[in-house]
Amino acid sequence: AQSVSQHNHHVILSEAASLELGCNYSYGGTVNLFWYVQYPGQHLQLLLKYFSGDPLVKGIKGFEAEFIKSKFSFNLRKPSVQWSDTAEYFCAVRGSQGNLIFGKGTKLSVKP
Amino acid sequence: GAGVSQTPSNKVTEKGKYVELRCDPISGHTALYWYRQSLGQGPEFLIYFQGTGAADDSGLPNDRFFAVRPEGSVSTLKIQRTERGDSAVYLCASSSPRLAGGRDTDTQYFGPGTRLTVL
Numbered sequence: 001a002q003s004v005s006q007h008n009h010h011v012i013l014s015e016a017a018s019l020e021l022g023c024n025y026s027y028g029g030t031v032n033l034f035w036y037v038q039y040p041g042q043h044l045q046l047l048l049k050y051f052s053g054d055p056l057v058k059g060i061k062g063f064e065a066e067f068i069k070s071k072f073s074f075n076l077r078k079p080s081v082q083w084s085d086t087a088e089y090f091c092a093v094r095g096s097q098g099n100l101i102f103g104k105g106t107k108l109s110v111k112p
Numbered sequence: 113g114a115g116v117s118q119t120p121s122n123k124v125t126e127k128g129k130y131v132e133l134r135c136d137p138i139s140g141h142t143a144l145y146w147y148r149q150s151l152g153q154g155p156e157f158l159i160y161f162q163g164t165g166a167a168d169d170s171g172l173p174n175d176r177f178f179a180v181r182p183e184g185s186v187s188t189l190k191i192q193r194t195e196r197g198d199s200a201v202y203l204c205a206s207s208s209p210r211l212a213g214g215r216d217t218d219t220q221y222f223g224p225g226t227r228l229t230v231l
Contacts, residue, residue: 043224044155090155097167098160098167100147
């Protein structure tokens, strides 16, 4: 069965620090990968997605993610975080029927 | 434009009661998904509609859960004989699929969810 692992449960950073959130998936075929973000009190929003092509994907708000097929990874990065990036981040892979399979999420707290 | 809406935003019920949760997808979106998010977990898939039919209901935990989408737009998730373990946030998402090899490849847009609490 497909699954997604997010290894960091809670990450605490100071403003301007660099961010990398880990995501590993288990699926041997063609993958579609996503990062969603949930800001406090808001609904899930798409940050970025990978379907094919360039493995380095750029999303909104300065986020990017790199698909590394050999490592089954799709880590999320941002060079310099802001207080407004405080949120919960979810990695997901598309399942065989089109549904999304999510990781457990990583809470990011950015200290001003 | 309007996004996915869900009502009610909060629902408190007693164990054993019946509840209905409603989802209004983005206009024109033919694909609709229900997910459940328990505390400390990511969303877990429940059921997927393509138009009026349930294309995949493999995520429904048991026969107390049922969902309908009679006109291919609004969907209702129905839970019978609620249990305390059903307490969670129920999320709905819709997409406008560009089918590729039979798979929905488009982005899913999520609603705000319904927080269900079973006492």
